[in-house]
Amino acid sequence: MIPIISIVGKSDSGKTTFIEKLVPELVRRGYRIATVKHDVHGFEVDREGKDSWRHKQAGAHTVIISSPTKVALIRDVEKDLRLDEIRDKLVQDVDLILSEGYKKDVQPKIEIFRTEKHKELLCTKEDNLTAIVSDKEFDVGVSCFFLDDIKGVTDFIEKKFLKSKGEEEITLKVDGRTVPLKPFIRDFLLGSIKGMVRSLKGCEKPKKIEIQIEGE
Amino acid sequence: MIPIISIVGKSDSGKTTFIEKLVPELVRRGYRIATVKHDVHGFEVDREGKDSWRHKQAGAHTVIISSPTKVALIRDVEKDLRLDEIRDKLVQDVDLILSEGYKKDVQPKIEIFRTEKHKELLCTKEDNLTAIVSDKEFDVGVSCFFLDDIKGVTDFIEKKFLKSKGEEEITLKVDGRTVPLKPFIRDFLLGSIKGMVRSLKGCEKPKKIEIQIEGE
Numbered sequence: 001m002i003p004i005i006s007i008v009g010k011s012d013s014g015k016t017t018f019i020e021k022l023v024p025e026l027v028r029r030g031y032r033i034a035t036v037k038h039d040v041h042g043f044e045v046d047r048e049g050k051d052s053w054r055h056k057q058a059g060a061h062t063v064i065i066s067s068p069t070k071v072a073l074i075r076d077v078e079k080d081l082r083l084d085e086i087r088d089k090l091v092q093d094v095d096l097i098l099s100e101g102y103k104k105d106v107q108p109k110i111e112i113f114r115t116e117k118h119k120e121l122l123c124t125k126e127d128n129l130t131a132i133v134s135d136k137e138f139d140v141g142v143s144c145f146f147l148d149d150i151k152g153v154t155d156f157i158e159k160k161f162l163k164s165k166g167e168e169e170i171t172l173k174v175d176g177r178t179v180p181l182k183p184f185i186r187d188f189l190l191g192s193i194k195g196m197v198r199s200l201k202g203c204e205k206p207k208k209i210e211i212q213i214e215g216e
Numbered sequence: 217m218i219p220i221i222s223i224v225g226k227s228d229s230g231k232t233t234f235i236e237k238l239v240p241e242l243v244r245r246g247y248r249i250a251t252v253k254h255d256v257h258g259f260e261v262d263r264e265g266k267d268s269w270r271h272k273q274a275g276a277h278t279v280i281i282s283s284p285t286k287v288a289l290i291r292d293v294e295k296d297l298r299l300d301e302i303r304d305k306l307v308q309d310v311d312l313i314l315s316e317g318y319k320k321d322v323q324p325k326i327e328i329f330r331t332e333k334h335k336e337l338l339c340t341k342e343d344n345l346t347a348i349v350s351d352k353e354f355d356v357g358v359s360c361f362f363l364d365d366i367k368g369v370t371d372f373i374e375k376k377f378l379k380s381k382g383e384e385e386i387t388l389k390v391d392g393r394t395v396p397l398k399p400f401i402r403d404f405l406l407g408s409i410k411g412m413v414r415s416l417k418g419c420e421k422p423k424k425i426e427i428q429i430e431g432e
Contacts (some may be wrong), residue, residue: 001430016267023274034278034291035271043288050342051232051316055251056290058239062250065259068296073289074408075250080284089308090289094277100267148304168431174413176424181416189412190429196405197390200397206390206429213406213425214217215384 001171002034003161004083004097005130006105009112010122014147015100018112018133025154026096031162034091036083036099083107088173095162103127108161110153113138131156217387218250219377220299220313221346225328228337230363232317234328234349242312243372247378250307252299252315285421299323304389311378324377324431326369329354347372 002116007022008017022031047053056063062075073090081089083105087097099107103169113134121138123129131143133153135143137142145152151152170190181189193211197203223231223238239249268290271326272279289306297305299321301360303313315323319338327339336352337349339345347359349369354360359367386406397405409427413419 001429016270020270020274023271023276027275031278033275034274034280035268036280036282037268039281039283042281043283050249050347052253054232055239055253055316058236058245059249060239060251060314061248062307064250064252064302065255066252066293066297066302067255067257067259068293068409070259070290070292071297071302071306075287075309076286077282077284081282081287086280086282086287090280090287090306091278092305093291098276100271119346131410136257153238168429171426172413172416173424173426174416174419175424179413179416179419185416189427192408192412193427193429196408197388199396200390200395200401202391203395207431208389208391209429210387210389210410211405211425211427212386212387213409214423 001169002087002091002094002097002098002211004087004107005157005161006083006099006102006107008101008103008109008122010118012117012134013114014111017114017178018147019098019100022098022157025150026157029154029158031095032093034094036086036097036102038101053115057134067124084178088178096157107137109117112147130160138149217314217385218307218310220301220303220315220323221327221373221377222315222318222323224317224319224325226334228333229328229330231328234363235314235316237366238314238369238373241366242373245370245374247312248310248311250313252313252318253301254296254315254317256296258286300394304394312373317406320407328363346376403416 007015007019019035026033052063052065065072065183074185083099083102091097106128107129109123110128110131110133111121113121113132115136122151129142132138133145133147135147168190170186172181195210196208223235225231235251242249268281281288299315299318307313311383319431322344324344324346325339326347326349327337327345329348330336331352335422344393345358348354349361349363359372384406386402388397413422
């Protein structure tokens with residue numbers, strides 16, 4: 001499962017600027033990054049009159065524009081998606097998702113704090129705060145980094161979120177809902193499915209197995 | 217698996233206009249539609265200076281903007297994606313994908329043809345042509361509809377691509393590649409996995425099961 005970290009902070013704390021520094025350092029270390037920006041007001045990304053815009057106006061739920069170097073997608077949603085829903089529905093081929101904002105989501109958070117702008121922290125450990133990036137130190141039981149210590153934050157992210165690979169992971173979703181698995185069930189499902197798949201020609205050493213079953 | 221139909225035709229045949237009429241009729245009948253537009257020249261959908269644009273400039277592979285009513289995504293790709301890759305990586309929650317263009321893709325095609333503009337058909341049955349929409353009739357072994365017969369085309373699409381539901385389907389992907397399954401293997405995998413999942417609490421009547429296994 002792709003890990004998610006939310007970069008949070010009060011307005012004007014420099015979240016976007018921080019992400020602009022963090023992403024290149026992660027990319028330099030060989031990771032692929034997805035970012036998520038929350039836009040409560042709605043937005044316009046396609047241009048009136050373009051074919052894709054006409055498709056959307058005609059009532060298409062999802063519109064995709066595909067080119068040899070990038071793909072764009074616009075789709076309807078019925079509600080504000082949680083970050084795990086965004087990951088499950090839309091994100092592939094990356095190592096880490098960084099969101100800007102999403103204070104209320106359950107994902108782990110790094111808070112940006114500036115003494116000249118703010119009086120107190122936005123998040124506590126109960127909000128799943130895992131680190132603070134600030135011009136002062138805090139004693140709240142989470143790692144602290146100075147604002148310009150991009151290397152330190154990246155080391156922290158790498159160690160805590162990116163280096164735990166190698167371990168086998170299984171995710172089971174039934175009707176769109178992730179089903180929590182106890183260790184015995186997890187091992188049983190994992191062993192049975194890997195065993196079955198490995199017996200198929202050309203599938204002897206699977207690194208990633210995806211199965212989808214639909215219909216009654 | 218979400219069915220895909222490509223609306224093809226020579227330039228100026230009226231593909232976008234046809235899609236603009238077809239989508240509302242499909243939506244009226246209760247289907248959710250995704251459309252795909254091929255853009256060989258690249259495109260610009262985000263605006264300079266916006267936070268999401270800054271994320272992309274910083275080197276993010278994927279950038280997402282999420283609002284309560286719609287979500288937009290822009291991601292890098294290494295090559296022009298095939299329609300089935302677009303479906304597998306990006307499309308969820310729809311009943312049908314309509315592409316504009318994609319003559320060279322293997323998916324089933326409906327060709328738009330106008331005698332005033334064109335001399336001969338762009339596709340043959342070998343290109344997986346399944347219907348022609350035109351101002352004249354063709355005797356090439358596929359269904360023909362007149363340009364204004366949106367109802368007829370929609371009936372055809374509904375019968376051929378959308379009403380085959382109910383049947384159980386299993387898709388297995390190993391390391392990103394879809395593995396073809398012989399009937400015995402298909403039934404064995406389907407039966408075993410459904411049996412295991414059904415024994416879990418709250419999963420007694422699964423309509424859709426998704427399993428992902430990663431790591432060695």
